[in-house]
Amino acid sequence: MEFSLRNWSRGRLTASYEAWNRYFFSEMAVDSLALYRVFFCLVVFLESMSWLPYSEELFSTEGFHIRYSFFSAQMSPLEAKAFVILLGVCSLSAAIGYYTRLNLALTLICYAFLHSVDFINEKAVETIVMVVLSILVFSPCNRLYSLDVYLGRLERRDKGSVFFQRLLQWEFVQIYFFCGVTKMMTPEWPTGKVIIDSLTGRWASDTGIWLSGWIPEWAVRGAGFGTIIFELFVGVLLLTRPLRWLGVVLCLAFHLSIEIFLDIGSLGRQFMAADLFLFFNPDRAAVFIRALVPWSRRSLQRIQESTRRLRPAASNN
Amino acid sequence: MGKSNSHSADQSWRKVKLPVRIAASAAFVLWLFVIVSGGFAWPSGLMQFSHWPWNQSWFMFYRSSGKHYFMQAKGTLADGSSAPPLIDRYFKFPAAFHSSRFNEVTRDDWHVRQMAAYLCRKYNREAPYAARMATISVWDTWWDDKRGVRRYESEIPAAEKQTWNYLTNEPCSKLEMEVPQ
Numbered sequence: 001m002e003f004s005l006r007n008w009s010r011g012r013l014t015a016s017y018e019a020w021n022r023y024f025f026s027e028m029a030v031d032s033l034a035l036y037r038v039f040f041c042l043v044v045f046l047e048s049m050s051w052l053p054y055s056e057e058l059f060s061t062e063g064f065h066i067r068y069s070f071f072s073a074q075m076s077p078l079e080a081k082a083f084v085i086l087l088g089v090c091s092l093s094a095a096i097g098y099y100t101r102l103n104l105a106l107t108l109i110c111y112a113f114l115h116s117v118d119f120i121n122e123k124a125v126e127t128i129v130m131v132v133l134s135i136l137v138f139s140p141c142n143r144l145y146s147l148d149v150y151l152g153r154l155e156r157r158d159k160g161s162v163f164f165q166r167l168l169q170w171e172f173v174q175i176y177f178f179c180g181v182t183k184m185m186t187p188e189w190p191t192g193k194v195i196i197d198s199l200t201g202r203w204a205s206d207t208g209i210w211l212s213g214w215i216p217e218w219a220v221r222g223a224g225f226g227t228i229i230f231e232l233f234v235g236v237l238l239l240t241r242p243l244r245w246l247g248v249v250l251c252l253a254f255h256l257s258i259e260i261f262l263d264i265g266s267l268g269r270q271f272m273a274a275d276l277f278l279f280f281n282p283d284r285a286a287v288f289i290r291a292l293v294p295w296s297r298r299s300l301q302r303i304q305e306s307t308r309r310l311r312p313a314a315s316n317n
Numbered sequence: 318m319g320k321s322n323s324h325s326a327d328q329s330w331r332k333v334k335l336p337v338r339i340a341a342s343a344a345f346v347l348w349l350f351v352i353v354s355g356g357f358a359w360p361s362g363l364m365q366f367s368h369w370p371w372n373q374s375w376f377m378f379y380r381s382s383g384k385h386y387f388m389q390a391k392g393t394l395a396d397g398s399s400a401p402p403l404i405d406r407y408f409k410f411p412a413a414f415h416s417s418r419f420n421e422v423t424r425d426d427w428h429v430r431q432m433a434a435y436l437c438r439k440y441n442r443e444a445p446y447a448a449r450m451a452t453i454s455v456w457d458t459w460w461d462d463k464r465g466v467r468r469y470e471s472e473i474p475a476a477e478k479q480t481w482n483y484l485t486n487e488p489c490s491k492l493e494m495e496v497p498q
Binding site for chain 1: 345360428439466
């Protein structure tokens with residue numbers, strides 16, 4: 001009995017050890033991670049461009065700043081504008097995959113610096129962007145759908161360690177879950193008060209204001225309660241196989257409705273990109289992506305061949 | 318490619334060296350511990366155990382007042398006349414509907430004095446000496462949001478509005494001395 005129990009527990013331990021390693025360190029297709037990089041960085045690029053006309057007020061010594069941080073605003077208006085342009089250039093370069101890793105690191109540095117300067121206009125999405133950039137920098141997201149690969153600067157890799165994608169998955173899942181926990185502990189949420197206040201408040205879009213005019217009380221309460229339930233449990237759907245598609249569909253609908261009814265910057269776009277690209281099985285997603293983007297492989301081969309023909313010396317380096 | 322790698326035959330994880338796997342796993346567990354403990358600590362009133370940057374993303378729309386707060390400032394020049402509108406001149410970024418960055422600042426004495434000093438300094442740097450701003454007043458007005466309509470401050474009947482004065486004719490010279498540049 002004792003002997004078999006030991007064997008049994010040893011077997012369970014080995015199985016758990018292998019399952020853990022398979023979950024975190026298997027080699028899987030990097031297509032979805034690479035496409036996530038493209039969309040994520042494009043959203044950061046568009047956000048930086050929206051800051052550009054206001055860079056003097058937001059980031060230079062000419063604007064008003066509360067000096068909480070070590071960095072503070074010490075830039076002239078011209079330097080502030082240059083810094084925002086630099087953020088735009090770096091994020092766009094990271095999106096198209098030009099010196100991807102370097103530009104992801106520069107995007108992170110620029111973004112974190114600008115975030116530290118303008119605390120007054122701080123948004124929750126900014127810390128999420130910084131966490132995601134910190135993970136992407138080390139990930140193999142540059143090995144596909146990037147100019148680095150097309151120009152032959154980096155070797156194309158269809159597969160890479162799934163560890164970084166797992167980190168990103170858990171990052172977004174914990175946000176959903178603890179947002180749900182926080183709302184659950186706030187008495188105004190189950191009654192729907194925060195929902196109706198948001199739809200009539202300063203963050204509401206025109207559609208949100210219109211909706212607030214006729215939405216019935218039961219729907220408001222349902223939306224409040226439904227949001228808590230959704231946020232608490234959607235992580236389980238996203239992380240487990242049988243109902244992952246349902247989790248992704250619910251998340252997309254959730255963020256799309258927020259985008260329609262509220263005006264809160266790039267938060268919804270960042271979450272939708274994450275939900276769409278990060279949670280499906282990377283290998284299965286790659287099959288779908290490659291079927292959907294047939295030009296990716298053909299154009300890659302064509303560009304690589306022409307590059308080799310044009311620059312035979314460079315390709316030997 | 319077509320099949321999931323979750324099959325037990327998949328041994329590709331062995332390509333990652335053991336020390337790397339141990340370090341990465343330990344980092345993940347530590348990361349998760351910090352997040353989970355902080356995530357439960359904050360709503361339990363133990364804010365000191367929730368850590369940046371994770372705690373920044375948990376409180377999106379977690380509460381609201383149902384009111385629109387609208388902070389305003391008005392300067393008086395040395396000759397007693399009113400200064401031109403200050404907020405529209407120096408705060409152009411639209412933070413939200415009917416709300417500039419001026420309106421996003423924390424409502425307390427320290428923050429308001431910082432902002433008033435900024436407005437004094439900024440205006441007086443650009444104005445001729447004789448037309449300098451002598452005093453500044455900062456006050457907050459708020460009203461209930463109404464379903465189905467957007468309302469600007471000018472459209473709200475006086476009976477619906479409430480006001481709180483933070484600074485009333487505070488001398489600019491005092492503020493500029495008090496708040497470092």
